Amino acid sequence: MNKLLIVLLSVAFLPSNAAVADSQQPNARYCLVCHGSAAQGNAAIQAPNLSILPDWYLQQQFVAFRNNWRGGAQDDTHGKEMQAVAGIMSDTEIHQAIAFIRSIKPVAKPTPGSIEHDVQHGRLLYQTCRACHGSNGEGNAQLKAPPLAGQQPGYLAQQLIAFRNGWRGNQADDTYGRTMRPFAQSLPDKQAIDDVVAYIDTLASSSK
Amino acid sequence: MNNYLKAPLTRRQCLNLLAKAGGSSAVLHAAGLFGLTTTPLKASPVTLKPLAGQQRKILILGAGISGLTAAYELERAGYSCRIIEASHRVGGRVMTLRHGDFIDELGAPQICPFDAAPNLYFNAGAARIPAHHSAILHYCRTLGVDLQLFSNHNKNCYTQDDAVFGGKPLRIREYEADVRGFIGELLAKSAGAAATAELPFNAEDMEKFIDFAKAYGDLTADLRYRGSERAGYASGGITAPGVIKPTRPLADLLRSNFAAGAMHFAEIADQAPALMTPAGGMDNIVQAFLRQLTTDIQLNCQVTNIQLLPQGVAVTYLRQGEHHTEQADYCLNCIPAQLVSGIESNLPATYLAVMRRLGRGKLTKIGLQAKQRFWEQEDIYSGISWTNQDITQIWYPHHDAFKAKGILLGAYSWVPEISDRFAAMTHPQRIAAAIAQGTKVHANYAQYIESGVSVCWQRMNHMLGCGAVWSEELQKTGFAQLQAPAGNHYLIGDQLSMHPGWQEGAVRSAWHALADIERREATRGKKHSTGVMA
Numbered sequence: 001m002n003k004l005l006i007v008l009l010s011v012a013f014l015p016s017n018a019a020v021a022d023s024q025q026p027n028a029r030y031c032l033v034c035h036g037s038a039a040q041g042n043a044a045i046q047a048p049n050l051s052i053l054p055d056w057y058l059q060q061q062f063v064a065f066r067n068n069w070r071g072g073a074q075d076d077t078h079g080k081e082m083q084a085v086a087g088i089m090s091d092t093e094i095h096q097a098i099a100f101i102r103s104i105k106p107v108a109k110p111t112p113g114s115i116e117h118d119v120q121h122g123r124l125l126y127q128t129c130r131a132c133h134g135s136n137g138e139g140n141a142q143l144k145a146p147p148l149a150g151q152q153p154g155y156l157a158q159q160l161i162a163f164r165n166g167w168r169g170n171q172a173d174d175t176y177g178r179t180m181r182p183f184a185q186s187l188p189d190k191q192a193i194d195d196v197v198a199y200i201d202t203l204a205s206s207s208k
Numbered sequence: 209m210n211n212y213l214k215a216p217l218t219r220r221q222c223l224n225l226l227a228k229a230g231g232s233s234a235v236l237h238a239a240g241l242f243g244l245t246t247t248p249l250k251a252s253p254v255t256l257k258p259l260a261g262q263q264r265k266i267l268i269l270g271a272g273i274s275g276l277t278a279a280y281e282l283e284r285a286g287y288s289c290r291i292i293e294a295s296h297r298v299g300g301r302v303m304t305l306r307h308g309d310f311i312d313e314l315g316a317p318q319i320c321p322f323d324a325a326p327n328l329y330f331n332a333g334a335a336r337i338p339a340h341h342s343a344i345l346h347y348c349r350t351l352g353v354d355l356q357l358f359s360n361h362n363k364n365c366y367t368q369d370d371a372v373f374g375g376k377p378l379r380i381r382e383y384e385a386d387v388r389g390f391i392g393e394l395l396a397k398s399a400g401a402a403a404t405a406e407l408p409f410n411a412e413d414m415e416k417f418i419d420f421a422k423a424y425g426d427l428t429a430d431l432r433y434r435g436s437e438r439a440g441y442a443s444g445g446i447t448a449p450g451v452i453k454p455t456r457p458l459a460d461l462l463r464s465n466f467a468a469g470a471m472h473f474a475e476i477a478d479q480a481p482a483l484m485t486p487a488g489g490m491d492n493i494v495q496a497f498l499r500q501l502t503t504d505i506q507l508n509c510q511v512t513n514i515q516l517l518p519q520g521v522a523v524t525y526l527r528q529g530e531h532h533t534e535q536a537d538y539c540l541n542c543i544p545a546q547l548v549s550g551i552e553s554n555l556p557a558t559y560l561a562v563m564r565r566l567g568r569g570k571l572t573k574i575g576l577q578a579k580q581r582f583w584e585q586e587d588i589y590s591g592i593s594w595t596n597q598d599i600t601q602i603w604y605p606h607h608d609a610f611k612a613k614g615i616l617l618g619a620y621s622w623v624p625e626i627s628d629r630f631a632a633m634t635h636p637q638r639i640a641a642a643i644a645q646g647t648k649v650h651a652n653y654a655q656y657i658e659s660g661v662s663v664c665w666q667r668m669n670h671m672l673g674c675g676a677v678w679s680e681e682l683q684k685t686g687f688a689q690l691q692a693p694a695g696n697h698y699l700i701g702d703q704l705s706m707h708p709g710w711q712e713g714a715v716r717s718a719w720h721a722l723a724d725i726e727r728r729e730a731t732r733g734k735k736h737s738t739g740v741m742a
Contacts, residue, residue, distance in 0.1 A: 030314065030669070032510060032512070032526070032550075033294075033314070033510070033547065033669055033670055033672070034314070034550070034672065035550070036550035036551070036552070037510075037511070037512035037513060037526075037550060037551045037552045038512070038552055040550075040552070041550070042546070042547070042549050042550030043549060043550075043564050044545070044546040044547075044549035044550065044563060044564040044566070045546050045549075045550070045568070045672060047550065074632070077628045077631075077632075080628075080631065080632050081314070081315075081667070083315075084314060084315025084316055084631075084667065085314050085315040086315075087315060088315055088316075088317075107552050
């Protein structure tokens with residue numbers, strides 16, 4: 001039976017087992033189940049596009065999930081999905097997973113969603129976002145503001161809702177999350193969220 | 209360039225015509241499936257004409273019931289098939305857990321801790337088969353799968369509701385006898401009102417109506433309910449006269465939501481007695497397919513790209529870190545729609561848009577190993593106890609009575625919010641919650657439970673849900689679109705049926721696609737022979 005277990009462990013990437021992680025590349029296929037075949041995200045499940053996110057941001061978010069800054073709120077079902085995975089990954093595995101994401105050839109921006117929106121209104125709302133996330137949604141590493149261009153619209157909307165609800169950016173030591181939260185709160189309603197997300201969706205990704 | 213994208217419309221029209229003419233055995237109506245039509249459905253699968261020497265290759269993505277069905281039928285007709293499966297196992301959501309099995313939940317991997325014994329298994333996915341699910345039963349019959357009777361409804365099981373009777377469990381037979389008794393009494397009293405209803409209702413009808421009410425409620429001659437042996441005797445009944453149990457007030461009974469819900473569960477067409485299940489575990493159906501199949505099944509192959517070609521389909525998959533691409537004449541895709549949405553492809557945008565609107569079924573099942581079959585001491589053999597706590601149900605094994613140990617289903621919820629609550633817990637927390645809640649049904653529960661498994665289907669790797677959730681509106685606007693092929697690609701599985709979450713839906717979705725392939729191949733053959741003759 002032990003033999004079978006070892007086979008299973010090596011096939012299945014049980015991340016809590018450090019020995020297994022050391023002996024092989026982590027089976028990063030796991031990332032692609034939710035995040036799409038080229039880490040481009042998946043609109044059906046609001047999984048973010050990882051290919052546009054820089055290493056520092058991915059690293060930071062693993063920390064956020066582990067620290068309960070993301071996925072900790074009782075009703076944040078969406079955040080909890082990733083939190084469960086992040087929670088059992090070792091530091092080595094996190095580095096390997098990020099390296100794996102970087103190794104994937106980026107694919108064309110996924111087809112936009114069909115939300116009812118007003119792009120012009122969204123462009124006005126985006127004025128507030130520009131200072132940190134850049135005129136073209138390219139992000140700003142110094143300010144720790146992630147790129148937005150090329151991100152899954154459904155995911156962006158989901159995160160704005162999460163910030164507004166205090167599922168994200170509501171904890172004392174989550175400096176960058178706390179910075180973002182008031183901006184999300186300044187969006188008056190779901191329509192404003194959809195509009196600004198629709199505008200971001202028009203920004204071309206510089207995908208690196 | 210766009211020809212192959214336009215083609216589906218024609219085929220869809222053709223299929224619709226076939227359905228209207230009733231010319232295809234695989235195009236079935238829900239009414240037929242439920243046995244509501246006067247003509248009984250023939251439980252025979254689509255019969256593919258053998259390929260006359262031609263080579264046709266089919267790629268099947270997913271080794272669940274729909275994929276296995278397709279492979280079985282296609283290879284018998286001479287098609288060359290290959291099954292590509294993302295996970296480490298065959299069977300999809302037909303998953304019977306036994307000692308040592310790996311449960312691949314994202315973020316919460318487990319190894320099944322049950323003792324190694326033939327009777328200690330848990331059907332974590334598909335668990336029961338109603339008799340009118342003739343397509344899956346067709347394979348049970350032809351592939352030699354032993355079936356046993358399975359019971360959803362056992363009057364000796366309990367209903368427990370914190371809202372009433374101090375939260376104490378009550379035997380379903382007592383609850384039902386009293387509810388039916390009082391409702392029967394009301395019916396009999398209202399017979400006069402029935403006579404004034406618009407329906408023709410003469411004196412003879414009235415008498416029959418009262419007879420019905422009397423039988424329904426087990427009423428006395430004066431049309432009163434004064435308790436019934438249906439509730440079980442308080443004492444005696446065999447060698448001494450039986451003593452009828454005291455009744456409970458109707459208002460108290462109705463305070464439990466059992467009256468308006470679970471009490472009628474076994475009236476649902478798919479849940480009504482008699483049900484069946486394979487002896488030794490539902491995956492014996494999977495094993496039966498595997499005994500027959502010569503088709504190669506590649507495990508641990510995750511699809512990363514699906515490209516429709518003018519004459520076929522190219523599929524790329526990741527296996528041990530390497531990408532492999534294969535081409536085929538047709539692709540039968542059993543991957544859950546919510547995951548297809550994340551796979552790079554040139555599938556039509558309208559097709560993907562429907563997939564993205566489908567919901568993910570959120571279901572949780574917990575299996576518990578008991579060191580003693582304590583339920584048998586309470587006269588329970590099979591069936592379901594109900595509670596208004598999150599665990600919702602406790603199932604008792606229908607098999608292996610009097611053995612030393614047994615596997616209980618310790619929780620089963622299909623309510624998304626409840627399933628989310630289980631998903632948010634660690635595995636040990638889920639087992640602890642199942643035991644704590646089960647204690648309200650069986651006081652000594654905790655002392656009997658040795659170990660457990662938990663399966664939150666919305667978290668399972670390569671699945672992320674159990675049963676596509678179609679809104680009524682989406683079913684009207686999107687179902688036919690997803691059911692029709694896109695080029696030479698067919699999306700199948702229980703997700704493409706009116707029965708998501710049932711094996712019957714999986715089998716029939718495969719038959720539906722195969723019937724279409726059969727028709728296209730026949731057209732192709734004709735074109736070919738006409739060409740030769742010209």
